[in-house]
Amino acid sequence: MGMRLQAVMRTVVGLCACLILASCAEDIGVDQHGRKVAAEQLxxxxxxINYWAEWCAPCRSEIPELNALARQLHDRSVRVVGVNFDGLQGAELSSAAQALSIEFTVLQQDPAARYQLPRSEVLPVTYLVDDRGRLRERLLGEQTAAGLAAHLDRLRGGE
Incomplete structure (x- = not known):
């Protein structure tokens, strides 16, 4: 009876461990507010995915366009995500995002490796990644909400 109980207990403990691990969503990192961004959110x-810097004038002028795009496409399974080119973290990132009135999510960790984004030495740069996580287009220079929406419509087949 003792051996059987031990076997059952090992099985139960193993199942509990699997359930606990399965419920822990993979994190993309944290945003400009220090909140976790789970992979399942994206x-x-x-x-x-837009890379910006405070010192980049075109970046600063396109942020209102990205804010508008984020609001416009919120219900169409499109997320606007920002990444600070200079790698600002914590309070510095939060302060910069607030100073530029960024309304969309800004990731503290660069998602380039996750989505296989090529490094760009030019700013601003915007990457369009499809719903399967594949890079579909790289856009250099300042973008508009209308232009990005048109690119997305074309890539999505006019959905």
Whole structure:
């Protein structure tokens, strides 16, 4: 009876461990507010990933366009995500995002490796990633909400 109980207990403990691990969503990192961004928040959605810097004048002028795009496409499975080119973290990132009135999610960790984004030495740069996590287009220079929406419509087949 003792051996059987031990076997059952090992099985139960093993199942509990699996359930605990399965419930821990993979993190993309944290945003400009220090909140965790779980992978499941971005999976299955098209991503507009924009790299910006405070010293980049075109970056600063396109942020209102990206804010507008984020509001416009919120219900269409499209997420606008920002990444600070200079790698600002914590309070510095939060302060910079607030100073530029960024309304969309800004990741503290660069998602380039996850989405196989090529490094760009030019700013601003915007990457369009499909709902399967594949890079579909790289756009250099300042973008508009209308232009990005048109690119997305074309890539998505006019959905």
């Amino acid at each position: 999976e299955g959605q098209w991503l507009v």
